[in-house]
Amino acid sequence: MVETRPVVSWEHLSAVELTVLERVFWSESMSRGELAALAEFSKSKANTAVASLIGRGVLEERGTQPSSGGRRPETLCLSNGMGVLAGVDIGATSVEVALLAPDMTVLARHGEAADVRTGPTQVLDRVRQVIGALLEQNGLRRDQVLGIGLGVPGPVAFDSGLLVNPPLMPGWESFSIRDFLGEQYLAPVFVDNDVNVMALGTLWHLRRRLRNFLVVKIGTGIGCGIVCHGAVYRGTDGSAGDVGHICVDLSGPRCHCGNLGCVEAVAAGPAIARMADEAARNGESVLLAELLAAKGELTPIDVGAASRAGDVAANAIIKRAGSQIGQMLAAVVNFFNPSHVFIGGGIALTGPLFLASIRQSVYHRSLALSTRHLEIQYVPQAQDAGVIGAGVLALQETMLMARTRRN
Amino acid sequence: MVETRPVVSWEHLSAVELTVLERVFWSESMSRGELAALAEFSKSKANTAVASLIGRGVLEERGTQPSSGGRRPETLCLSNGMGVLAGVDIGATSVEVALLAPDMTVLARHGEAADVRTGPTQVLDRVRQVIGALLEQNGLRRDQVLGIGLGVPGPVAFDSGLLVNPPLMPGWESFSIRDFLGEQYLAPVFVDNDVNVMALGTLWHLRRRLRNFLVVKIGTGIGCGIVCHGAVYRGTDGSAGDVGHICVDLSGPRCHCGNLGCVEAVAAGPAIARMADEAARNGESVLLAELLAAKGELTPIDVGAASRAGDVAANAIIKRAGSQIGQMLAAVVNFFNPSHVFIGGGIALTGPLFLASIRQSVYHRSLALSTRHLEIQYVPQAQDAGVIGAGVLALQETMLMARTRRN
Numbered sequence: 001m002v003e004t005r006p007v008v009s010w011e012h013l014s015a016v017e018l019t020v021l022e023r024v025f026w027s028e029s030m031s032r033g034e035l036a037a038l039a040e041f042s043k044s045k046a047n048t049a050v051a052s053l054i055g056r057g058v059l060e061e062r063g064t065q066p067s068s069g070g071r072r073p074e075t076l077c078l079s080n081g082m083g084v085l086a087g088v089d090i091g092a093t094s095v096e097v098a099l100l101a102p103d104m105t106v107l108a109r110h111g112e113a114a115d116v117r118t119g120p121t122q123v124l125d126r127v128r129q130v131i132g133a134l135l136e137q138n139g140l141r142r143d144q145v146l147g148i149g150l151g152v153p154g155p156v157a158f159d160s161g162l163l164v165n166p167p168l169m170p171g172w173e174s175f176s177i178r179d180f181l182g183e184q185y186l187a188p189v190f191v192d193n194d195v196n197v198m199a200l201g202t203l204w205h206l207r208r209r210l211r212n213f214l215v216v217k218i219g220t221g222i223g224c225g226i227v228c229h230g231a232v233y234r235g236t237d238g239s240a241g242d243v244g245h246i247c248v249d250l251s252g253p254r255c256h257c258g259n260l261g262c263v264e265a266v267a268a269g270p271a272i273a274r275m276a277d278e279a280a281r282n283g284e285s286v287l288l289a290e291l292l293a294a295k296g297e298l299t300p301i302d303v304g305a306a307s308r309a310g311d312v313a314a315n316a317i318i319k320r321a322g323s324q325i326g327q328m329l330a331a332v333v334n335f336f337n338p339s340h341v342f343i344g345g346g347i348a349l350t351g352p353l354f355l356a357s358i359r360q361s362v363y364h365r366s367l368a369l370s371t372r373h374l375e376i377q378y379v380p381q382a383q384d385a386g387v388i389g390a391g392v393l394a395l396q397e398t399m400l401m402a403r404t405r406r407n
Numbered sequence: 408m409v410e411t412r413p414v415v416s417w418e419h420l421s422a423v424e425l426t427v428l429e430r431v432f433w434s435e436s437m438s439r440g441e442l443a444a445l446a447e448f449s450k451s452k453a454n455t456a457v458a459s460l461i462g463r464g465v466l467e468e469r470g471t472q473p474s475s476g477g478r479r480p481e482t483l484c485l486s487n488g489m490g491v492l493a494g495v496d497i498g499a500t501s502v503e504v505a506l507l508a509p510d511m512t513v514l515a516r517h518g519e520a521a522d523v524r525t526g527p528t529q530v531l532d533r534v535r536q537v538i539g540a541l542l543e544q545n546g547l548r549r550d551q552v553l554g555i556g557l558g559v560p561g562p563v564a565f566d567s568g569l570l571v572n573p574p575l576m577p578g579w580e581s582f583s584i585r586d587f588l589g590e591q592y593l594a595p596v597f598v599d600n601d602v603n604v605m606a607l608g609t610l611w612h613l614r615r616r617l618r619n620f621l622v623v624k625i626g627t628g629i630g631c632g633i634v635c636h637g638a639v640y641r642g643t644d645g646s647a648g649d650v651g652h653i654c655v656d657l658s659g660p661r662c663h664c665g666n667l668g669c670v671e672a673v674a675a676g677p678a679i680a681r682m683a684d685e686a687a688r689n690g691e692s693v694l695l696a697e698l699l700a701a702k703g704e705l706t707p708i709d710v711g712a713a714s715r716a717g718d719v720a721a722n723a724i725i726k727r728a729g730s731q732i733g734q735m736l737a738a739v740v741n742f743f744n745p746s747h748v749f750i751g752g753g754i755a756l757t758g759p760l761f762l763a764s765i766r767q768s769v770y771h772r773s774l775a776l777s778t779r780h781l782e783i784q785y786v787p788q789a790q791d792a793g794v795i796g797a798g799v800l801a802l803q804e805t806m807l808m809a810r811t812r813r814n
Contacts (some may be wrong), residue, residue: 155776226743228640233619233635235619235743235745239744239774239777241742241744242774242777243738243741245741245774246738247737247738250656250657259772328738331735331738335649335742335743337643337644338642365666368572369646370649373643
């Protein structure tokens with residue numbers, strides 16, 4: 001249960017205190033001694049800041065670290081008394097909302113189907129209701145919300161938080177999500193592309209131990225979050241990582257973008273569902289035909305279930321999609337030479353064959369040097385990656401904003 | 408003419424002095440006032456550092472900036488008395504060596520044909536001779552060389568300066584260029600991939616005004632330098648930007664890497680020369696046939712000359728190569744969303760049709776959002792970009808090394 005002290009007053013924190021908070025937030029476990037060694041200020045300054053932050057109920061000491069001889073050092077962590085973060089992951093066909101403690105523990109969550117095409121007012125009104133309900137169910141007040149973070153399935157101009165030319169989200173362009181959600185909360189609202197949010201969450205989960213990696217989300221579309229030099233890279237117009245329209249087959253079908261053979265048109269969720277529908281109807285797969293008859297339509301999750309049950313046609317569909325995604329990734333890996341590629345999104349839940357097909361295709365097509373140390377894995381904490389990323393976005397940007405105002 | 412004062416003693420410079428030097432090096436023109444405003448230290452500290460650096464003959468005031476009312480401020484710049492940099496650009500088939508002043512003015516240069524496949528000892532022995540000869544011709548001593556920078560046409564592990572699996576440079580792997588060239592000089596030696604060097608030179612030329620851009624070099628191979636968050640990005644294994652083996656035609660010819668339809672196999676220098684040879688022999692182009700008869704073989708430069716003379720076959724070759732490079736770049740632009748793509752290398756000299764074909768292909772295949780503000784241009788200072796980049800590498804890394812030792 002979250003305590004109910006008043007939320008932190010950012011404007012009363014010194015620059016050193018804000019730096020200490022950020023350091024603790026991004027560390028797995030940190031003692032006072034480690035903090036002083038890491039930071040660019042003196043040990044006495046660090047200690048004063050820690051004492052003040054503990055006094056304010058923002059920082060606390062919890063558990064103990066292994067002793068290196070002397071007194072066991074206490075681990076510093078952000079206090080639950082700081083308040084909570086709201087993390088919102090808006091997908092093309094679903095919305096997930098979570099309340100998170102400052103250490104990104106999920107305190108409460110709710111997910112439901114939603115259609116972003118119904119427009120921002122309807123979707124965000126529901127988000128507002130869900131946040132309110134989750135707060136109430138957990139005995140929390142609105143003024144205990146420190147920050148709200150949202151991931152959305154479209155390109156975002158990060159500074160303004162506005163969507164720019166979002167292909168899956170007509171009606172959202174230029175709509176101020178910040179103003180709409182900010183109305184009821186004192187807390188700031190931050191918006192980013194869903195894959196950038198997932199990349200930020202992964203960077204935090206790894207505590208910045210990896211500096212250059214990619215997070216690829218495969219769902220209704222295909223997008224890629226880029227971490228470069230230890231920070232999320234958004235590109236000149238906020239559209240970096242828009243890999244769904246990289247061509248993998250010059251003679252492939254026409255994509256909604258107008259070009260031929262985009263990887264999104266041949267290997268994302270709708271393409272997988274379409275191939276499954278064909279296999280069900282043309283007699284290639286009895287199992288998929290049964291599923292189609294029972295459910296009325298097939299999803300990638302059905303294809304995954306059929307594949308795990310050994311269905312040959314389902315396996316072929318998953319292999320083909322994985323191979324085409326791998327071909328796109330081979331180009332991206334040659335260009336970016338990341339240490340890791342993490343695969344996430346709904347389609348990632350189809351099973352190990354999908355990942356194996358991607359790997360095979362990337363290793364076959366990329367240069368030996370680019371793949372020498374490359375690891376391709378599913379996103380850690382795949383189920384929560386979206387909302388945790390949104391929580392990290394909320395807290396990280398709130399602290400950054402406080403620091404910028406101070407300077 | 409360069410003055411002949413003794414070179415700067417890095418170990419005697421304070422941290423503030425080193426920061427001032429770096430700031431001045433990366434600025435177009437900077438007064439004392441601007442320096443103090445920019446830097447993280449006080450105005451009096453900045454002034455003390457400037458006075459000390461001028462006293463040591465490392466910094467000088469030159470010319471004047473436009474007055475904003477009061478006394479006209481003097482522009483600070485690195486003094487020629489600091490010494491010179493040696494910038495070396497090793498290509499697959501040529502070597503360029505230059506001596507540069509600390510403001511990257513080319514004081515002397517020499518280029519000649521060379522074949523990197525003859526191995527490091529032969530090529531670098533010649534580089535050593537040329538540097539020595541250029542110094543002598545300009546009345547300079549070896550101890551006036553502040554640093555040596557080299558660009559090489561292969562992947563480099565930047566920290567060690569060693570080539571890793573260089574496809575065009577058999578025999579260079581694990582050979583210490585640093586030790587070989589460092590032997591005769593007190594100055595440190597820095598090695599990087601040729602395209603990274605060109606990207607660094609471009610970043611310096613632009614004084615970091617652009618934060619996210621690409622430099623594509625098209626010669627015997629095709630490579631890409633990446634500037635991300637205002638710094639050259641080299642990737643996990645130093646192979647970032649290795650775009651030559653991105654597939655642009657699944658049914659294309661086999662590349663030396665083993666895969667089919669790599670952009671390098673269909674659109675780099677050798678492919679252009681091969682297409683020209685075919686056009687000359689099969690009667691498609693009288694002009695190319697004449698050039699072939701006169702010279703015995705055709706180069707991309709010949710194709711460029713024929714194209715500018717209106718030869719239809721030459722135009723078709725250039726358009727085809729440009730279009731395929733554009734197709735590769737479309738994928739890269741979707742992924743990276745850079746503000747600028749700069750095209751360089753020998754093939755860039757073929758003429759405006761080549762750039763037009765690249766542009767057309769990129770704008771056709773990329774997403775509207777990624778290309779909204781995208782500019783595709785030739786590299787600024789195309790003829791000198793390699794040696795200037797190597798000079799920037801030498802001075803920048805020498806200053807960084809001094810600062811690291813000081814911390």
